[in-house]
Amino acid sequence: MGAEPGGTGTSAIVIGAGIVGAITAYELAKAGIATTLIDTEGPASGCSFGNAGAISPGSVAPLAMPGVLRQVFDMLLDPEGPLHLRPAYLPRALPWLIRFTLAARPARVDRIAARLHDLHRDAVDAHRRLASEIGAPELVQERGHLHLYPDERTLAKDSGAWALRKRFGVNVRRLDRAGIVELEPSVGPRYTIGMFLPDHAMVVNPYRYVERIVAASRQRGARLAIDRIVRLEADGHGWTCRSSNREWCADHVVVAAGVASVALLRPLGIRPPLESQRGYHVSFEGVRPPTRRVVVLADRKAFTTPMEDGFRIAGTVEIAGTAAPPNPRRSAVLERLARQTFAGLDDAKAKSWMGHRPCMPDTLPWIGRSAARRGLWYAFGHGHTGVTDAPATARQIRAGITGSH
Ligand SMILES: Cc1cc2nc3c(=O)[nH]c(=O)nc-3n(C[C@H](O)[C@H](O)[C@H](O)COP(=O)(O)OP(=O)(O)OC[C@H]3O[C@@H](n4cnc5c(N)ncnc54)[C@H](O)[C@@H]3O)c2cc1C
Numbered sequence: 001m002g003a004e005p006g007g008t009g010t011s012a013i014v015i016g017a018g019i020v021g022a023i024t025a026y027e028l029a030k031a032g033i034a035t036t037l038i039d040t041e042g043p044a045s046g047c048s049f050g051n052a053g054a055i056s057p058g059s060v061a062p063l064a065m066p067g068v069l070r071q072v073f074d075m076l077l078d079p080e081g082p083l084h085l086r087p088a089y090l091p092r093a094l095p096w097l098i099r100f101t102l103a104a105r106p107a108r109v110d111r112i113a114a115r116l117h118d119l120h121r122d123a124v125d126a127h128r129r130l131a132s133e134i135g136a137p138e139l140v141q142e143r144g145h146l147h148l149y150p151d152e153r154t155l156a157k158d159s160g161a162w163a164l165r166k167r168f169g170v171n172v173r174r175l176d177r178a179g180i181v182e183l184e185p186s187v188g189p190r191y192t193i194g195m196f197l198p199d200h201a202m203v204v205n206p207y208r209y210v211e212r213i214v215a216a217s218r219q220r221g222a223r224l225a226i227d228r229i230v231r232l233e234a235d236g237h238g239w240t241c242r243s244s245n246r247e248w249c250a251d252h253v254v255v256a257a258g259v260a261s262v263a264l265l266r267p268l269g270i271r272p273p274l275e276s277q278r279g280y281h282v283s284f285e286g287v288r289p290p291t292r293r294v295v296v297l298a299d300r301k302a303f304t305t306p307m308e309d310g311f312r313i314a315g316t317v318e319i320a321g322t323a324a325p326p327n328p329r330r331s332a333v334l335e336r337l338a339r340q341t342f343a344g345l346d347d348a349k350a351k352s353w354m355g356h357r358p359c360m361p362d363t364l365p366w367i368g369r370s371a372a373r374r375g376l377w378y379a380f381g382h383g384h385t386g387v388t389d390a391p392a393t394a395r396q397i398r399a400g401i402t403g404s405h
Pocket residue numbers: 015016017018019020021038039040041042043044045046047048049050051052053054055056227228229230256257258259260261264278279280281303314315354355356357358379380381382383384385386387388389
């Protein structure tokens with residue numbers, strides 16, 4: 001089945017209706033391209049369902065920073081720590097882990113940080129505009145992020161990341177305990193140092209946001225199809241995307257399938273070094289959130305967000321592949337942490353979730369045209385900042401396909 005040409009006479013298929021594919025489809029439809037957005041299950045059924053919703057233009061530090069090996073080792077020894085590696089999965093993960101470690105060399109870190117800064121820099125403006133365009137301005141809230149540390153020693157572990165933020169002009173204010181409590185009275189006494197980033201923002205319902213973006217894309221002429229693409233084939237003019245019982249054709253195909261992008265590209269001989277960093281969240285639904293903004297428990301690498309339907313704590317990096325079931329011990333750690341840190345959660349019921357962050361060893365997503373295959377576009381690998389970077393990604397894909405850059 002073919003996608004009818006839009007106002008531009010050009011057609012595109014976007015595979016994956018997570019935050020990246022949804023905004024990309026929206027931008028393409030807006031540009032007059034006949035767009036078909038295809039997802040196995042529907043909008044935000046992957047990683048984009050359960051993230052912390054943080055819009056973090058200041059996240060310029062790559063995941064692998066100098067000294068990463070020592071930090072990883074310390075974290076692995078701590079059963080309550082934020083990093084877990086399933087031993088049986090180690091042989092599969094090893095090549096990725098080696099590349100990850102090599103990306104931590106100082107010269108590379110500087111280059112990666114500059115690229116991340118470019119990608120993130122107007123994220124807050126872009127989300128504010130988008131939320132307003134789709135008629136849901138309430139979903140993006142600009143109240144800053146507050147990162148918390150118990151003491152100077154834990155703060156010092158992140159000194160490289162804070163130095164990078166400073167170098168790239170990120171607005172940061174250091175707070176003492178009184179300053180923390182003034183902003184967020186429910187934070188427990190464990191935390192005595194705050195780093196406040198006033199220009200950061202949050203999406204207060206990541207699932208509804210993607211749903212609304214997809215609805216707005218459809219209003220602009222995009223088509224949403226529920227189907228699982230199993231094979232991509234180039235023909236003389238464009239691309240055919242095959243599922244088990246039908247085919248979809250267009251001039252361009254954008255692969256925005258998160259961690260599943262690898263499986264779609266491998267048969268074409270394209271092997272992105274993508275690995276799942278499994279993350280968890282625990283949602284306290286129906287409670288009045290104890291905070292007003294994203295509060296990061298930086299020593300535990302956990303993000304907390306006051307959502308429109310409750311309170312969420314999200315975090316953990318678990319390297320265990322895509323097949324293994326969620327490990328309830330990981331979410332139990334997050335639940336305990338939330339209850340210990342914030343007043344007001346004692347009687348709240350908790351619900352947990354696990355998702356696959358699509359992570360590149362150098363933290364940099366693949367965005368743009370395939371060098372080898374005409375009409376094939378990459379939009380995946382956003383790791384921990386897919387919400388933040390989805391608008392910039394969509395803009396780059398739209399500019400590439402419409403030739404407007
Ligand atoms: C715990 C946690 C907290 C996070 N917090 C934040 C945060 O605060 N801020 C931030 O910026 N980022 C955060 N992230 C990262 C962010 O969620 C991801 O980077 C982002 O969701 C990736 O979006 P995506 O659209 O690339 O992939 P996904 O959301 O995974 O979407 C991919 C889609 O492709 C579909 N698909 C897959 N294969 C096929 C196929 N063969 N055919 C058709 N469809 C297919 C899937 O069904 C899915 O809907 C967090 C992640 C986690 C796990």
